[in-house]
Amino acid sequence: MTATAVRPTGLVPVPRRAPDVAAAPATRPGAAASRALAYQRVLHRLLRRELRLLAELAGWAPSGEHRRTAALTGHADLLGRVLLHHHAVEREALWPALVRAVPDATGAVEDWRARCDRTDQLVRDAATAARQWQVAGSDPARWAFAAACRALADAVDAQTAEEERTLLPLLAGTLAPEDWAAIAGSARCRLSGPEQLLVLGLALEDSCADDRARLLEGLPRSVRTAWRLSGARRYRTAVVRLRGAPPST
Template sequence: MTATAVRPTSLIPAPRAAADDTVPLPAGPASTACRAVAYQRVLHQLVRRELGLLADLGSWAPADEEERSAALAGHAELISRVLLHHHTVEREAVWPALLRAVPAARNAVEAWTARCARVDHMLRDVVTAARQWQVAGTVPARDAFASACRALAEAVEVQTAEEERTLLPLLGEHLAAADWAAIAASSHCRLSGPEQLFVLGLALEDSCAGDRVRLLEGLPWSVRTAWRVYGARRYRAAVVRLRGAPPAA
């Protein structure tokens, strides 16, 4: 199978309900029955981990090694694209759907909007710092990139923790499955075939068993096949090149 078998998709893979979700689950924030909540938590986990790794990898990378700075800059740009798209979908579709069901959530959504505006600005700063490092190839430019990644990782940690505390329980309780299906179907993040498989690997890497099932079931058949045939192998190789160590799982 060639790479062209994986068509660029308009969707970042979103977890679907698995068979074990038919078993009654406890109500409240601990419940993962809502597909939207599962997707949010997987995406948050991915981004938190990768931003922290970028800060660490950047801090000890050779400042003047073009191949290394290009690899880290490319990874920072990809993670930034994924998170910026995620925030756009939340801002334009997820939270409006939640507010239609729970008008009282407006204050929490407004607080989220303010926090995410800062995070989005910092994401663009990281991409700019990465490009400047590529051009300059100096220790100060490398350190500026690593510092920007560290600050962003800390901001995202705070922002996602607050979102998971205040908004995800409401999402799990009040967002209708049909609303989430419509949001997922209309969410256009332009990932190429290789990017799609790489992001899939990032999402699967340290997800729990239930989330892995949901994630894979939410993918087109062609992407699941590509992942099984060669995607997992290529993901492992890409992670070793990027981190100098294999994936967690």
């Protein structure tokens, strides 16, 4: 991908609304809620898979191979930035909008905040372990990084499962279209062009055909074009380099 193929808008993929609400009036809350739910579930699925896989890859990575170390720690950095951004969108915009619509959700949101604070600290712990492994290049440093990734993956599994059980159902039929439009418009993670396409590929990988179509439809035309012309091929190359195997789909 050339430097001009995708401008670094900082967008994390946000799906368009599902077909079952595509014909809904603009004022119907369900249309906005459907897009919010899709965004949450796509990001949750991506992060759960990649953090678990990263812990496994680090567990058997060779010692003293700086290129391999850089690839794994670089992926951890990207996932950490995406996760922290995701939490910031929820903390600053999504859950306040939910509480305005459903005041009874306040307790569940406060519980989420406590869980989220612990998870964010684990992101910082993993970043520290990554830097130590990069400097030391030793087996103990690699094991510490793998353990930090595993602890983060466990926390994300538990946090997102509880979030999907208690908070996401409350969004259905309650989120106003203008609230979601404002939230989606502010969801910027300062990703570079190549990082955008990598995150897009990660989001598409485990998605069904309908979700894939909605993800691509929700992107700027320039990003869709870049994905079609070179992004998909480069994503496959990046995954093979990282995992030693091509994407699952």
